[in-house]
Amino acid sequence: MRYLSKKCENIAKSRPRVIPENDLLFKSLSAAQVRGFHNTLALRAAHDAEFEKAKERLGTLKEDPGNEIKLKIYALFKQATIGKCNAPKPGMMDFVGKYKWEAWNELGDMSKDEAQLQYIKIVEDLAGAEQPAETGSQAGDSGKFETLAVSNSDGVYKIMLNRPSKKNAINYQMYEEWGQALKEAAEDKNVVLAVVTGSGDYYCSGNDLGNFANIPPDGVKAMAEEGGRILERFISAFIEFPKPLIGLINGPAVGVSVTTLGLFDVVYATDRATFQTPFSNLGQSPEGCSSYIFPKLMGAAKASEILLFNKKITAVEACERNLVTEVFPDHAFKSETETRIQQYAKLPKMSLQMSKYPTREMEREMLHKVNKLECKVLVERWQSEECFQAIMNFFSRKG
Template sequence: MYQTILYEEKENIAYITFNRPEVGNAFSEVSFREIPEALTKASEDGNIRAVVLTGKGKLFCGGGDINQFKEMIEKDDGGIPEHLVEATGAMGRAIRNCSKPVIASINGAAAGAGMGVALAADFRIMEKRSSLVTAFIGMGLPGDTGVLYFLQKMVGISMATELLMFSKPIKGERAFELGLANKVVEDGTLEEETWAFVKKVASLPTQTISYQKQLSNEFFYSDLEKFNYREAQLMHLSSLTDDHKEAVTAFLEKRAPHFRGH
């Protein structure tokens, strides 16, 4: 049914698993369509009481596909299209608008757009070895998928700026200290700990939670779509810079980038 994700129902829980392990579960244009579709399906299914997002294999999600960035640079066809970046924001909004509570079960790393998706969820569960990585600055990009938007709400603009600019991996316990993770579990126990947590969430009054999410979205996330459109414009402009080209080339050549700016 899906090309880039798995959709499974376990009892009354919907599991949406990012299923591109060969590229670190990096999102593709198909992912941008399928993930919101799956969330809508879970949201409208009266038998589903909660949703779990996770990744197949070692990583939750490595973010954008670097090879796709390379192809755009080689074709010199106008950089990253705004509509693709807008689609990353739509994933985050689909999570926020899902009527069921959404839990991100973060295996390995959630980087770039993967971090944005995780931050959009209602809850985040991490192992001690799991990490959140903003990643964008290393690609010569300002960020998409609402990462800055969600970060500033959770940790304030000063810390959000630091996390984005320096992009140091945020391990499980540090993420918990910052308020980015709701629960940190021992390495190797993520699957069973997530199941125990989500069953507790699923036992709560689902319709009440839906109303609660509506209220939260209306008053605390009302400008998210506007933000997503603006970040798309700036991501596009950044993708045309020499810094972005150098970042992609350096990554693929496995060396440190040499940024020169304007």
């Protein structure tokens, strides 16, 4: 029996093995699955590495991205690290906790990988938005300005509002830097004219309400009074600017970025720009000498629609009301305005200044008087319960 068994074993070894077709298919699928498994592991490792970089990069951002974006980042982080929301909903009095929970819960069954990818993209977009939109070719930014991109060449001093992630909202730092840039342009003998525009899709979304978010130890009154002093200096820089000042309104303009347009010499706008001063909605009042200039430009009734009743107008309507000089199609806005500015910059600079001087000099004392009065009223408004409640409601809606 041992001999027969051994012989059968030798025969079996010498006989070619026939592998069924299904067995071949199984082996082929298994190999593909193995390759896919390894690819998935490699991809996930890459995601994890990028995710860790994004977390580190988030901590280096200079700009506060705002409550809405911060909630999204928080939710994606929780989804990427834990998965579907598994925490109990916070109580009604825990406002912050409730907003965070709702943001996470809204992501539903989103995979961890997808949450990582979205998290990475948001952080990259925020970091990219903080890169300078434009650098100065001669004088200008060399680290001097953080909220502006300034260039100075061929007689044109260009001020670009450079907080695109915040729609170029004006914080206290931008108020000071913008005034400083105007002073620099005024004192530079090589500058013929100055231009102001915005980076990104907005010209300016107005006063950054984050200015009111942190009340100093001295209290609301001290904060309001300091804000009034900053604003009065800012508007005075426009009143005193001796050279032609041109506004290039590349997108929507809100609040103080609208009211100051009356202090420009020429204002060009893209046809997608809009103009709104929602002061009464926020319990505030007009500034920028607009309470004096707007009725002169467009009549009392038309001015009241904008300054009192928050009416948003198009670029064409702004042109009809003499707030805007000319409107260009968006696709041609940059090329058309650049051509004109280059032509203007070749004009005799002293002739331009002397032509502006009599017009401004006749109004200078009145403009400073109006500026002082408007700032005084605003300081009172900023301390009012009505203003405080309106701003709190605004932040609640944003949340």
